[in-house]
Amino acid sequence: MTWHVRILGLAACVAFGKFAQAGAICEYKIHQAKSGLEAYENKPNPNQKKLQEARAELESLLKHCDDEEILGEVRANIAATKSRLDQANVALAQVKEMNGGMNDRAALQQALLAQKIAQAQYIAARQEELRLKDLLKPLPKP
Incomplete structure (x- = not known):
């Protein structure tokens, strides 16, 4: 057995060990990343840069995935999208009030x-949070 085969085997064991210890959210994310990578690899003439990015994302998830960290990122995304929605609502209200009610149709x-x-x-971000939280719920007993 050559040295690179041994290293790959060891890396696979470490990755599998991390995967086996991962929480439900990490397992879901890792499964999504694997499925996406496999689909992308099966495309005719895949973009090599995007293929490397997909591989790097999967490797990163296998090494460093943490359910609470992912939920934190989702919550940060919710806050950011809520802020953008609030700003858009204010901008819309300002356009509606502009020129004493005489609105510029294009601006409106x-x-x-x-x-x-x-x-x-914002709705998509909230749905992602709910989807991930559902993964943490225990399965009902039959």
Whole structure:
């Protein structure tokens, strides 16, 4: 057995050990990353840079995944998207009040679109949090 085969075997054992100890959220994220990487590898002529990024993401998850850290990142994303939604709501209200009620249609449409995008991003962030929290719930007994 050559040295690089032994090193790869050891790395796989360490990675599997980390995976086996990972929480439910990490297991979910690792499974998602593996599935995405496999799908991307099976594409004809995949972009090598993106392929390396996907491999690096999976490796990072295998080495350093922590359920609480992921939930913290999700909560930070929720706060950021909520802030953007609040800003979009203020901007929309300002456009509606502009010129004594005589609104610029283009500005109004742009503000409405920005508000709808911000709202969709906020909802998606909240749904991600709920999805991950569901993974932490114990399975019901049959």
